[in-house]
Amino acid sequence: MTLNPKLTKLFNEQINNEMASSYIYLAMSAWFEQTPYSGFAQWMFTQSREETMHALKFYQYLVDRDAKVELQPIAKPKADFKNVLDVFEHSLKQEQKVTQQINDLFEVAEQVKDHASKNLLLWFLNEQMEEEKSVRDMIDRLKLAGNDPASLLVLDREAGARKTTGGGASDKAGE
Ligand SMILES: [Fe+2]
Numbered sequence: 001m002t003l004n005p006k007l008t009k010l011f012n013e014q015i016n017n018e019m020a021s022s023y024i025y026l027a028m029s030a031w032f033e034q035t036p037y038s039g040f041a042q043w044m045f046t047q048s049r050e051e052t053m054h055a056l057k058f059y060q061y062l063v064d065r066d067a068k069v070e071l072q073p074i075a076k077p078k079a080d081f082k083n084v085l086d087v088f089e090h091s092l093k094q095e096q097k098v099t100q101q102i103n104d105l106f107e108v109a110e111q112v113k114d115h116a117s118k119n120l121l122l123w124f125l126n127e128q129m130e131e132e133k134s135v136r137d138m139i140d141r142l143k144l145a146g147n148d149p150a151s152l153l154v155l156d157r158e159a160g161a162r163k164t165t166g167g168g169a170s171d172k173a174g175e
Pocket residue numbers: 018021050051054098
């Protein structure tokens with residue numbers, strides 16, 4: 001079944017959205033590298049790689065559906081932040097935005113009755129739920145820690161120990 005042109009366009013846009021997310025997280029990682037928080041830098045770096053994997057998953061889907069891939073320029077990410085909490089709050093906003101994008105894509109897939117696309121997008125919607133949750137949990141704990149350096153260092157160490165989550169162990173484009 002040929003992929004619907006509107007879906008093809010939106011999936012191409014989603015490749016770009018995921019690459020933009022990857023870039024945003026990489027910029028956040030770079031920002032943390034300039035601070036004592038090497039654990040948060042690692043967390044953001046891991047997140048950046050996962051977003052690239054998401055982009056590749058959409059890329060592979062277009063290829064598998066014999067649809068045309070059209071890569072677009074990636075927007076310059078924000079490079080300056082106020083503090084640790086500020087970075088994670090931006091991260092949550094970014095994830096909420098992506099959830100909305102994928103939700104919109106799902107709606108179009110539903111309209112054109114493309115069940116294979118819906119299936120792929122469901123995987124992504126679950127992934128988004130997990131990502132939003134892990135960022136929200138971190139924000140809650142950062143708020144508890146406040147400006148206490150010792151508490152922040154505990155969270156930093158935990159963040160640095162983060163295993164690659166999501167990405168889907170059984171998915172070829174995932175981790
Ligand atoms: Fe993503």
